[in-house]
Each structure stands twice: as C-alpha cells, then as structure tokens.
Amino acid sequence: MPELLQFAFSGLTVGAVYALVALGFTLIYNASDVVNFAQGEFVMLGGMITVFLHLAGLPVPVAAFAAILITVLVGLALYAFAIDLARGSGAVQIIIITIGASIFLRGVAQVVFDKRFHALPPWFGSEPIRLGGAAILPQSLVVLTGAALIVALIFLLIDRTILGRAILATATNRLAARLVGIPVRRIVALSFALSAAIGAVAGLLVTPITLTSYDVGTLMALKGFAAAMLGGMGSAPGAIVGGVLLGLAESFGAGLISSKYKDAIAFLIILFTLFVRPQGLFGKKSTERV
Amino acid sequence: MLEISGLSSAYGRIEVLHGIGLVVPASQLVCLIGGNGAGKTTLLRAISGVQPLKSGSIRFDGQDITRLSAEERVKRGIAQVPEGRQIFGSLTVEDNLNLGGWLHGGGTASERDAIYAMFPILGEKRHLAAGGLSGGQQQMLAIGRALMSRPRLLLLDEPSMGLAPVLVEQVFGVIESLRAKGITMLLVEQNAAAALAKADYGYVIETGRITHSGPSAQLIGDPKVREAYLGI
Ligand SMILES: Nc1ncnc2c1ncn2[C@@H]1O[C@H](COP(=O)(O)OP(=O)(O)O)[C@@H](O)[C@H]1O
Numbered sequence: 402m403p404e405l406l407q408f409a410f411s412g413l414t415v416g417a418v419y420a421l422v423a424l425g426f427t428l429i430y431n432a433s434d435v436v437n438f439a440q441g442e443f444v445m446l447g448g449m450i451t452v453f454l455h456l457a458g459l460p461v462p463v464a465a466f467a468a469i470l471i472t473v474l475v476g477l478a479l480y481a482f483a484i485d486l487a488r489g490s491g492a493v494q495i496i497i498i499t500i501g502a503s504i505f506l507r508g509v510a511q512v513v514f515d516k517r518f519h520a521l522p523p524w525f526g527s528e529p530i531r532l533g534g535a536a537i538l539p540q541s542l543v544v545l546t547g548a549a550l551i552v553a554l555i556f557l558l559i560d561r562t563i564l565g566r567a568i569l570a571t572a573t574n575r576l577a578a579r580l581v582g583i584p585v586r587r588i589v590a591l592s593f594a595l596s597a598a599i600g601a602v603a604g605l606l607v608t609p610i611t612l613t614s615y616d617v618g619t620l621m622a623l624k625g626f627a628a629a630m631l632g633g634m635g636s637a638p639g640a641i642v643g644g645v646l647l648g649l650a651e652s653f654g655a656g657l658i659s660s661k662y663k664d665a666i667a668f669l670i671i672l673f674t675l676f677v678r679p680q681g682l683f684g685k686k687s688t689e690r691v
Numbered sequence: 692m693l694e695i696s697g698l699s700s701a702y703g704r705i706e707v708l709h710g711i712g713l714v715v716p717a718s719q720l721v722c723l724i725g726g727n728g729a730g731k732t733t734l735l736r737a738i739s740g741v742q743p744l745k746s747g748s749i750r751f752d753g754q755d756i757t758r759l760s761a762e763e764r765v766k767r768g769i770a771q772v773p774e775g776r777q778i779f780g781s782l783t784v785e786d787n788l789n790l791g792g793w794l795h796g797g798g799t800a801s802e803r804d805a806i807y808a809m810f811p812i813l814g815e816k817r818h819l820a821a822g823g824l825s826g827g828q829q830q831m832l833a834i835g836r837a838l839m840s841r842p843r844l845l846l847l848d849e850p851s852m853g854l855a856p857v858l859v860e861q862v863f864g865v866i867e868s869l870r871a872k873g874i875t876m877l878l879v880e881q882n883a884a885a886a887l888a889k890a891d892y893g894y895v896i897e898t899g900r901i902t903h904s905g906p907s908a909q910l911i912g913d914p915k916v917r918e919a920y921l922g923i
Pocket residue numbers: 702707725726727728729730731732733734
C-alpha cells in the first residue's frame with residue numbers, strides 16, 4: 402500500500418510537469434496551428450539558466466526570474482525569426498522548423514553551459530514528509546502548487562479576459578479576428594511568450610528533483626506532446642488531464658513492471674491515442690479553422 | 692468618405708482586380724453588384740487591409756490608408772461584415788460582440804444592449820455558442836459584431852446570401868435603419884434588384900473591372916444592367 406501511494410505521488414509530480422509542457426503545446430497550437438517541438442527546450446532553459454545564474458552568485462529567486470525572462474525572449478525570437486518568417490508554408494515545414502530550432506537551442510546550450518547534470522537546492526529542504534508510509538519531497542509539493550497556480554492563471558486569462566477571448570478568436574477564425582482589429586501576429590507572439598514562460602517555470606521547479614542538463618528538452622517535448630495528444634491537441638483541460646495521466650502511467654509502470662521501459666510509455670500512449678481516439682480525450686472530432 | 696483609385700490586386704500571380712476606381716460619399720449607401728467571381732469580396736478585403744494590393748490607393752476621410760494595417764483601419768472606423776458571416780463559432784454570442792468591440796476594450800454593456808435591442812434573439816441566446824445559431828441569426832451576429840467597433844463606414848459582403856426570403860427582408864430592414872442612423876455603407880449583393888432599390892449609387896463589377904456606375908435609378912434604367920443583373 403505505501404508503495405502505491407508513493408507511486409501516485411511521484412506520478413502526480415512528474416505529471417504536473419508534463420501537464421505544463423502540454424499546456425505550452427496547446428497554447429501555441431491554438432493560436433497558430435503550430436506544433437512547437439522546441440517546447441522541451443523552454444523547460445531545459447528554465448532549469449539550466451537558473452542553475453548557471455545561481456552558480457554565478459545570484460540568489461535562486463533572482464536567477465529563476467531572470468531565467469523566465471530570458472526564456473520568454475528566446476520564445477519570442479523563435480516566433481519572429483523562424484515561425485513568422487515562414488508564414489504561409491505548410492504545417493509540415495513549420496514543424497520541421499521547430500525541430501530545427503530545438504536542435505539549435507540544444508547545441509547552443511551545450512556550448513554556453515556544459516554537458517553535465519546540474520541540480521538546484523530544493524526550496525524547502527530535502528527532509529521528506531511522511532504520509533501514510535510514503536515519503537514525499539517538499540519540492541514535490543512546490544511543483545504541484547506551482548503547476549496548479551500556473552494552470553489557474555492561464556484559465557483565468559483565457560476565460561475571464563478579453564485578451565483571452567482574442568486568443569481563442571484568433572484560433573477559431575483568423576480572418577474574422579483581423580477584421581475586428583485583433584493584431585493576430587502579436588497574439589501568436591504572445592502565445593509563444595506564454596508557452597516559453599510556462600516551460601521555464603516547469604523546468605526550474607522540477608530541477609531540484611530530477612536534475613537538468615542541456616538535453617532534457619528532447620524527452621520533455623516527447624512527454625508533453627504525448628500528454629497533449631492524449632488529452633486532445635488544442636484542449637487546455639485535456640493537456641492537464643493528459644499530463645497527469647501520463648505521469649501516473651509512467652510512475653506505476655516503472656514501479657510495478659520495470660523502470661527500464663518508463664520512457665516508452667509516452668510512445669505507447671501516442672500510438673494508442675492515434676489508433677483508438679485520434680482526437681484525444683477532450684478533443685473535438687474536427688475543429689473549425691479557416 | 693472612401694475613395695479608391697487604380698486598385699489592382701492578385702492571388703499569387705493571378706490578378707483578379709484591375710484598376711478599380713470607386714467612391715463612397717459620407718452618409719450614403721453605395722452598392723456593388725456583379726456575378727460570382729467578379730472580385731467583390733477581394734475588393735472589400737482590400738479595403739479592410741486583409742488583402743494585399745499590387746497597385747492603387749485607398750483614401751479614407753481624405754487620408755491615405757493604403758499602407759495601414761487591418762487593425763488601424765478598424766480603429767479609423769472601417770468595419771466589415773464578411774462573406775459567409777465568419778463568426779467565432781466556438782465562442783458565445785456575447786463574446787463575439789465583445790470581440791467586435793476589441794479596440795474599445797471589449798465594448799460596454801450599453802453598446803451590447805443596443806445590439807440586443809436591434810436583434811432580440813441574440814439577447815436571448817447571449818450565453819450560447821455562436822456556432823449553434825441559425826444562418827439568419829449568425830448574420831445578425833456578424834452585423835452586431837461589426838457595429839460594436841463603432842464604425843463610420845460599414846462594408847457588407849452579401850449579407851442576404853443563403854437566407855430565407857423573410858430573413859432577407861429583415862436584413863434589408865436593418866440596413867435601412869443603419870442608414871437612418873447616418874452610417875455610411877458599401878453593400879455587396881447578388882440580390883441586385885433589392886440592393887439597387889435601397890442604394891443611392893451603384894457600381895457594377897465584371898471580372899475585376901468596373902463596367903457601369905451611376906445613381907441607382909439610372910442603373911435600374913440601364914438596359915444592359917437590367918438584362919445582366921436584374922433579369923428583366
Ligand atoms: N483565396 C483565393 N485564392 C485564389 N484565388 C481566389 C481566392 N479567392 C478568390 N479568388 C479568385 O479571385 C476572383 C475573385 O473572387 P471574389 O473576390 O471572391 O469574387 P466575388 O466575391 O465577386 O464572387 C475569382 O476568380 C476567384 O476564383
């Protein structure tokens with residue numbers, strides 16, 4: 402029993418991170434129809450920049466804040482210099498551009514930082530909290546709380562503000578959005594900035610638990626993509642549910658079967674979704690796009 | 692109020708508008724008629740700034756707006772009710788109206804209420820997804836959304852298309868009442884007889900060129916126009 406609780410908790414923790422990555426995929430996909438495979442690099446940058454600024458002597462909160470800002474700038478640059486310039490190209494070309502951007506960012510990170518693993522100090526120590534026989538890291542609670550806060554903020558933005566409605570309007574009908582005066586390119590740029598910020602926060606929150614290195618983004622993107630597919634590409638609630646389910650599946654799979662195949666679960670979920678329910682759990686059959 | 696001269700526009704290499712000249716004086720209702728594929732929609736898109744020009748110029752209120760963004764043109768008071776309505780189907784009726792007022796922070800409750808007074812059915816369905824409205828209701832919503840941007844010039848692209856006769860009448864009634872409010876309009880219609888009957892002035896466009904123009908009464912009397920567009 403205590404093991405199951407333990408698996409559930411670690412599953413929830415990584416699941417929360419996957420959910421954030423999937424939410425990043427969703428935001429960009431919704432505003433622009435682009436599947437941004439550089440999403441994982443935002444997570445890597447959030448962790449690595451915080452680590453190196455901290456090593457350089459900045460306190461963690463300051464380093465974290467700077468890391469988020471820099472990652473947002475990278476996200477905006479990705480939009481301006483790669484995606485926007487390729488406007489009018491097909492979906493496949495744009496996906497290849499984001500994969501290229503992801504490889505490029507990894508290469509730059511390898512040169513600017515290094516190829517080793519790095520950790521950050523946990524925010525509230527590393528003394529586990531005992532609960533029903535399971536040991537919970539305080540940092541897990543930080544990750545869960547942080548993820549919940551971000552999700553709440555994004556939902557407030559989308560649901561309660563005219564800016565959020567404009568993001569949805571741009572997703573639903575870009576021509577009509579332009580005709581009412583919505584600056585659709587700035588809206589898409591905003592979605593890149595938000596996704597970058599979310600990815601960076603996910604990265605710096607989870608680094609004390611999972612460590613980080615220049616190449617963690619690849620697997621992160623795969624996991625986030627699987628989560629977004631499972632939930633239904635384009636659905637924000639789907640991204641959250643998909644992320645948590647994937648985290649739990651990995652954790653229980655690793656605990657009960659074998660940890661060797663942990664990373665294969667994301668692949669299995671992608672294939673399973675494609676065969677059984679291509680629109681995902683929360684996705685609509687066909688979306689109305691112009 | 693709106694002066695277009697020498698306007699040419701293309702999709703890729705295929706030019707579909709060839710040197711269009713057209714004037715819409717303030718407070719008038721001008722209609723543009725022409726067959727399918729003549730270039731009416733392309734011209735309205737060019738006026739709204741969502742279709743690039745090859746050459747020519749567009750002036751609004753005496754100022755050159757040829758190079759302004761779509762956003763800036765809405766700001767100056769040009770709104771469009773696009774062909775096929777193009778409502779935001781997954782958003783609610785009220786969100787659609789609020790987005791019409793995007794440049795004014797989403798518009799005020801009293802502005803929305805004015806639209807609901809004009810189209811009571813929209814008020815009843817304000818919290819429902821716009822995609823579930825009937826064709827006629829979507830057309831009302833598209834008009835309401837355009838009005839929320841506080842336009843001085845309203846471009847209407849075939850607002851009666853695909854509607855039952857009773858709804859067509861309602862749409863023309865709305866156009867009449869907007870005109871009474873002093874809103875300048877450029878109306879594109881396949882329903883040429885009805886449009887000319889309401890309009891002050893008319894233009895006929897054929898394969899990207901203006902072929903006839905004149906006061907509505909004169910166009911209605913022109914044998915060529917009668918034969919080609921009025922079916923008389
Ligand atoms: N998106 C497009 N791409 C290529 N050609 C187009 C496009 N839209 C319209 N056209 C062509 O431009 C011409 C004018 O079309 P349009 O402006 O829609 O005419 P109308 O509104 O008068 O029916 C037509 O020949 C049409 O085939």
